[in-house]
Amino acid sequence: MDSAIMVESLPIFGTCSLCLVEGVVKSMLIKQITENKTESYTDMLLKCFSIDMAALDLDDTKRLICHMCIKQLESCLEFKEQVEVSLKTLEETIQFKILNDLIIKKELDEYRPRTRQKTRKKTLSTSKKKVSYSTKRQADLSDTEKMLQSGLFPFKINKNQIYSCAICPEKSAILDDIKTHIMEHNISNISLAFKKMLSSNLQTFYKSCQKLRCKICKTEIPDYDTLKRHITSCVNSSSRWNNLPFKLEKDQLDCPICKKTFLNFVSLNTHMNVHYPNHICDSCGKAFASKARLRGHMRTHEIGDFPCRYCDAVFDRVTKRENHVSKEHKSGIRYACKRCNISLTSFYARQKHLAEVHNEELKRYKCKACTQSYITPGHLSSHVRRDHLNERNHKCSKCDLAFYTRNSLKMHMIKHDGERIHACNICNKSYQRKKTLREHMRIHTNDKRFVCPVCGRAFTQKCTLKGHLKVHDRKVDLVDERIPQPLHSI
Template sequence: MDNITTLFNHTNATPIRSQKDIGYGCCFCKKFYLKPAELKEHTRQTHQSEIPNVMRDKSLNDYHVKLDITNLQCNECKIKIDNLDDMMRHLKEHNLDIHLDINNHIMPFNFEGDELRCTICKAEFNKFKKLAEHMNKHYRNRVCDVCGAGFINERSFQIHFQVHKKGVFTCKFCEKVFDTMGKKKSHESSVHIHSQMLSKCGYCNKKFKTHRNKEKHISSEHGVRLKEIKCKLCGKVYLTANALRVHTRRDHLKERPFECQLCDYTSYGSRCLKNHMLKHTGVRDFQCDVCLKSYARKKTLREHMRIHEDDRRFKCEHCGLAFIQNCSLKGHLRSKHRDLVSSV
């Protein structure tokens, strides 16, 4: 406990409780702030005297502090040091209570730029939760004997270890059986408890089936700008690190692991290969209930149904005429408004 108390008393570092849709949570009250800098200011102005007690009543198994070290400065000599380990060594030179020979349970976070970056390896993330999970790789105080993953404390390890425990776990709502407790709990939560509505908005508590739908809601209804990740190669912007990875591997590295056995076609994803195979098989499983025409793809059938529903969603901005299909609108623009559009 001496290390964290000394850091709080002799630097401008401040703790973070958690991060949700509504912002970063204060360790001492229920307030949340969208920007870490706002939380830092609130903590220093409102809870300065309480900061040394942030880990009071915490057991060693739970001992873990998320620390904002943005613009980290020593209060004794006003020197700025942006690395937590270097700052701890510096405080030792001031003859303060710092122990460098024990496991470190303090995770540092730096919010200096617009990007969320690991202070150790500089890996970039667009979600604080993902960054916090990543930080366990650098604080291997407890290591899993099964998979070798590292964790900052015993509690984090025990939560992880549940994925390795095999057995017979029956859902308490239905007769489905799972081989791990994690799979059982995930099934119960998604299917029975939340009815597939797993993502809850932190502002109004409305629930959504997917995290992406929740983020769209937060952006449109609550005016919160979603954090984006820009591709360094072409400048395209993505909302998740996974979407950026897919884009990089598919569009820049040109990875095409799925190969057609009947021709030289290759694709990045299995779905694209499955759609391609329809050209070879000629299977048309999707039939229109109105005119009985059949289509190879469900998407094509949905587009066809617009004809029967007179769904004219493609409207000409020049004369107001509306069309069922986008290709019809493009043809109309070329023939009727060629002088008004440069290209279609």
């Protein structure tokens, strides 16, 4: 059966990571197309302000950005690129002017009399520092030329394995392209970029005489071929990139490894822990793709006294306190009706309120495998995994049964080791579940709510009605056997 899912788009409500304002937001991790370039808002933030969201101690699923911050970020990035182009043009103009003045001065010196070319001793003594500086600069430029001839050049390696120019914002996933681009810069700028490589955290190599030296293993890199092999072996093996591969499409999100389908990016992002178990919890053995996720999970094991900052309630775990705050103190703010300003406890409650009270026609999440549709992506996701994918991750340790939810398993375990704590106050019969006791009480109140559609008899228990219906099935079979079969002519 085809279990693919078709989801109609709904706005995402959350808190913007940049201005902390709650409202309609977007994920900062999803690629955006701007001026024929595909980049995420995290890339734009890194390029504009040198802020690396992946390096911050934040929950991976809370990197969100609102519409107002998107406009400001795009405006800042556009202004930054404008400034860089202007300064580069201005620098090249000045350098051209200086070079032109030197040529003119040299031509004039060739026509001057020899007497005027003599300089005073005082002038020579004061110019020693300038001569030594000029000599050192010439040596640096000579080293730079030799390094460029051997294929070595200044560049940066970002966490997403993207190479960038050490002089301007140019980026590429191919090292050869960056090498070709660097050669277009002025040799003085390239020499200065070589000097800055030692102090930059984004540069894995630094200049050592006329070679590059790896910051990780201290190996000297003499030429371009050695550089490429070293990046493949040493740099890639020593660096832990936190980026995960995602396949983002318009209607649905698929895992690129196991092809499993998800309704939202949060679920897909959490699922990637299965394929990238880089960090394991020592307490329970669960694995996570990044240290940030493991740190967030470790909070579930903390035990102590955690008071609520809004009321006098105290909880023994941090997660219980956060659930309490989200449900009791912040749910009304987040899930408020736009028409009557009533605070609702959840997204589902607000959608149900809009449909029942205001007769609003809601967008529904449709299942492509059957005719069912739901008003929340969570309900559709549960339907697909439970009914179509037959997902049963919670297995009983005492029998072969498995269940979709942890609560269903908990109710099932009562059959194995549960006590009969729910007793009837009329006949003293006891049951393991309170629900079973309520069904038993119908016997004493003569509540016969289950009516046979064939003969009209009523029963107090649904299971009794099911047993009674089998009687009608047997009668039909007996009648069919008594009907004489027609004779067929040969």
